[in-house]
Amino acid sequence: MNRLFMTRQGFSTKTLRVASRRFGAVAGVKATSPSPPPVKPNKMNDMWNIDERSWQTATLSQMSGPSVWTGEELVHDKHWGIQLTEQERNDLVRAMREVLAEGNIEFSSNGIPENVNPDNFKLKGSTLMSKFDAWSENLENGNGVLMLDNFPIEGLSRVEIATAYLGLASYLGQWVPQSSAGLRSASRGFGLPLGEVRAEMKGMTPSGGKQANNYFRLHTDRCDVISLLGIRTAKAGGYTRICSVPKVYNVMLKRFPEYARSMFAPFPRIWEGSGGLADLPIWALCEGKFTTQFSPSYIENSQLLASARKLTQDEVEALDLVEEIGIETGHRFLQGPGQLYFLNNHQVYHGRSSWLFDEQHESKVEKETVAEPDGGEGRLLYRIWLSPYNSRKIPDTPLFRHLWGNVEAGVPRGGLEPALKSGLTEKPKELVRQVESGEHEYYGLYKRKFSEEAKYAMQ
Numbered sequence: 233m234n235r236l237f238m239t240r241q242g243f244s245t246k247t248l249r250v251a252s253r254r255f256g257a258v259a260g261v262k263a264t265s266p267s268p269p270p271v272k273p274n275k276m277n278d279m280w281n282i283d284e285r286s287w288q289t290a291t292l293s294q295m296s297g298p299s300v301w302t303g304e305e306l307v308h309d310k311h312w313g314i315q316l317t318e319q320e321r322n323d324l325v326r327a328m329r330e331v332l333a334e335g336n337i338e339f340s341s342n343g344i345p346e347n348v349n350p351d352n353f354k355l356k357g358s359t360l361m362s363k364f365d366a367w368s369e370n371l372e373n374g375n376g377v378l379m380l381d382n383f384p385i386e387g388l389s390r391v392e393i394a395t396a397y398l399g400l401a402s403y404l405g406q407w408v409p410q411s412s413a414g415l416r417s418a419s420r421g422f423g424l425p426l427g428e429v430r431a432e433m434k435g436m437t438p439s440g441g442k443q444a445n446n447y448f449r450l451h452t453d454r455c456d457v458i459s460l461l462g463i464r465t466a467k468a469g470g471y472t473r474i475c476s477v478p479k480v481y482n483v484m485l486k487r488f489p490e491y492a493r494s495m496f497a498p499f500p501r502i503w504e505g506s507g508g509l510a511d512l513p514i515w516a517l518c519e520g521k522f523t524t525q526f527s528p529s530y531i532e533n534s535q536l537l538a539s540a541r542k543l544t545q546d547e548v549e550a551l552d553l554v555e556e557i558g559i560e561t562g563h564r565f566l567q568g569p570g571q572l573y574f575l576n577n578h579q580v581y582h583g584r585s586s587w588l589f590d591e592q593h594e595s596k597v598e599k600e601t602v603a604e605p606d607g608g609e610g611r612l613l614y615r616i617w618l619s620p621y622n623s624r625k626i627p628d629t630p631l632f633r634h635l636w637g638n639v640e641a642g643v644p645r646g647g648l649e650p651a652l653k654s655g656l657t658e659k660p661k662e663l664v665r666q667v668e669s670g671e672h673e674y675y676g677l678y679k680r681k682f683s684e685e686a687k688y689a690m691q
């Protein structure tokens with residue numbers, strides 16, 4: 233077990249120290265109090281708070297404001313495709329070299345720096361310092377998206393890129409250890425500050441701790457903000473999709489209002505915490521702001537467990553509709569080298585298409601996990617999970633407290649810690665057997681097959 237796990241509340245003393253420092257007075261970072269909630273909808277409207285206690289009777293209405301967008305609108309937004317100046321790129325590289333040269337960096341088991349923060353990743357005097365507040369504001373109270381087009385990676389080593397990436401991210405929030413109900417590997421970033429999204433096998437279903445080149449439907453990661461940095465693209469395929477969740481909600485409410493309502497009910501999903509199962513509404517509102525936790529395969533896999541509530545056909549239809557409407561209204565793009573995005577999981581879904589993976593290179597790829605990023609081939613992204621300093625409050629109910637660990641605004645939460653607190657559970661044998669035997673069709677619960685999106689994993 234990684235040493236990160238070995239102390240109170242799942243975080244190491246070092247991580248807790250870093251967390252408290254970052255969420256307290258940090259040199260160079262404004263101790264921002266949570267931003268005020270959006271104006272619409274207002275408190276007189278049932279759309280102010282909806283959770284598992286009120287979903288059946290709440291009056292549902294269309295949402296408005298910057299969190300509602302289409303892909304076409306997103307690509308014209310100023311927070312999409314931000315160009316760093318040459319000076320800003322140099323500032324990031326200089327700060328990275330300085331902190332590594334100081335010799336005080338502690339490294340995780342996968343060789344990633346753990347304690348890069350605004351105290352030691354020095355950007356004082358850089359024009360970047362004047363941008364972080366607006367970026368944080370847009371992530372939390374705007375469209376929930378931030379995409380930098382030209383983060384410096386050229387000619388840098390894996391540890392240098394990771395240091396610069398974690399350094400920049402530390403000005404927006406606190407990293408939290410990553411988790412996955414299925415894959416507990418260092419390459420995936422399990423319990424670590426940085427994961428690597430890559431294929432280690434071909435197929436629709438990851439197995440044996442290896443990541444596959446498979447299609448991912450629109451989903452959230454289990455943290456406030458997911459960030460991915462493009463290192464390399466695939467020879468073919470590997471597109472990213474993103475969409476506004478309030479937009480999906482609005483469209484579903486218009487077309488199938490009762491399906492939209494059903495998304496506010498608790499849904500079972502597998503997780504790595506106590507019992508291997510947890511319930512949580514897919515959609516909820518807290519003080520007028522949306523929140524969502526959604527991973528279709530986790531819900532689908534829960535249906536293979538005898539102890540899980542069985543979904544109705546209407547609920548399955550509603551889940552399927554998220555993918556359909558998300559594809560219809562969202563944006564699809566190829567994340568190129570140096571493109572870096574941050575997405576607010578409470579209001580933005582992301583997904584990916586399958587990509588061409590040459591299995592002949594598998595042994596090379598295995599070795600590559602400890603090598604330099606420019607020595608390999610194939611799709612590679614680095615990933616950070618972040619709790620922003622200005623994050624929103626989420627519903628104060630037992631289900632939300634259980635899965636998130638903390639529901640207050642502006643605190644580190646989510647990631648692996650809540651599962652660790654409750655006690656890590658191995659993936660149920662019943663589930664592993666059914667998935668690995670092929671008896672279970674990975675996307676069997678849903679009517680659509682998404683064959684175009686999945687084709688490289690199915691060949």
Ligand SMILES: [Fe+2]
Nearest residue numbers: 451452453582
């Ligand atoms: Fe994800």
